[in-house]
Amino acid sequence: MLAALGAGPQVRAQNNAAPVVEGIRYGLNAGKTRIVVDLDRKADFRVFMLEGPPRLVIDLPRSEWKIPRSRPVAAGDLLKSYRSGDLDGGLTRIVFDLRRTAVVAGAFTLDRSSTARDRVVVDLSPSSQNLFQAGLEKVHGNKLLGGAALGAAPPMPAPESGVAAARNESVARAVPPDVPMRKPPGAAPAPRGGAERKYVIVLDPGHGGADPGAVASGGILEKNITLAVARELKRQMEETGRYRVVMTRDRDVQIRLRDRLDMARRERADLFISLHADKIQRNDVRGASIYTLSRTASDAETARLAERENTAGVVAGVDLNSESQEIAGILLDLAMREKMNESSLLARFLEDAFRRKSVRLLPNSHRSAGFAVLKAPDVPSVLIETGFLSNPAEVKLLSSAEFQRRISSAVLDGVDAYFRKIRALQKI
16 A cells, blocks of 8 residues: 555646646555655656665656655655755756665556556665665666756756745755766775775585585595585685685584574675585586575575564664564565575676686576575575586596686686676776
C-alpha cells in the first residue's frame, strides 16, 4: 500500500499551463521502494542519482505544486525527505535524500485512469556502494529534458528578495543542478577503508584435518591440493602490493564451514575465494569450474538470517535489532542479491583469465549451487573447482608446482580485472 502526501481531486489544468504536482506517495513494491509523483497531466521526466550524500533526483518541466515543496518522508528505511526548487531552463527539480546507497530499479510514467492521476513512478533498491557508484552514470527518461544534456549545469534563478530568495538560495546549496563529472581515466580509488588499506582477500583451501575431501586413486588428497594452490595464490597476490591475503587455514587443520564465513566477515573481506578439487564416477572428465551462490540457496540463507532470535547486530548493512523480521528479510534479500551480482562479475573475469592462461574449463564453467561457504551475505564469494581428482591426467597436473603457479596466476588476473572494473564503475 502506498502512503499518500497529496491534495484532493484536482480539476485537470489547461494544456498550455504548467504541470501541477498533486501528490507524492511511497510504498514497497516487490521488495523495492516505490515513489509515485501524481501530476495533473502527463509530463516528461528524467531521473538520476547523486552522491555525497546519496540522493535521488527527479527532474520535471517547470511545475506548480498543490502540496508542500519539501517534507520529511515517513516511509520505510530508505527515504529521509524530499525538497524541490525551480531551475533555469524551465525545470523543476525534486531531490530525495536517502538513508543509504541505492540504485534506480525502474522509472516510467503511467497514464491517467478512472482511479488515478497521471504519474511518474520510480522504483529504488538498496545497493552496495559499488553498485551505487556504477548507477551514477545512468539517466532514466529524457536526458535532454530542458534542452540541455545532463553534463551541462543549468544555472540557478537570479537572486530574489524575501521568501523566494531564501528558498532559491537553499535549493542552490542543497540541490546542485549539475551531475558529478567523470574524473580523468586511469585514476584509481583506494580500497574501501582509506588510502592505506589494501583490498582484503580471504582464501579458503577446502577441507583439512580429519576431512581429506576427494581422494585420488594414487592417494592424492584434495585437502593438500587446495592448500598448495592457496599458498601459491597468496604469495602471488601479496607480491603485487595491492592485496592483504587471509587464509582460513594455513596448515592441515579442520575448520567448520560457518567459521570460514565468519572469518571473511570479521576481516571485512572484499572477496572470498574457496578452492576445491572435484571427483566423479567418470575418469574422462576434466577442467575447472567456478561456482556462485544459487538463488534458491540465497533465499534459504536469507530466511535463516532474518530469524531475529538467531541474529544480532548488523548483517549486510542491516541492523536486525531495529527491524521487524519481515523488513529484515526483505533488506537481507536485496543485500544478498547485490553480492550475488558482484560474485557473478568476478566469475566472468575469472573465466576470461583461465582461458588466457590456458587453464582448461568445463563447458558452461560458471555454475550456481548452494555451497555453504558462498553464503556470506555481505562478501562477494566464489568457489573454484580447480579440476578432477577422478581424472589421472588432471591429478598429475594439479599436483605439479608449474600448474599451481599457472592457475594461481589466472585467479590473480581475474581478481585484478574485477577490481579494475569496480574502480571504473566508481569513476574515481
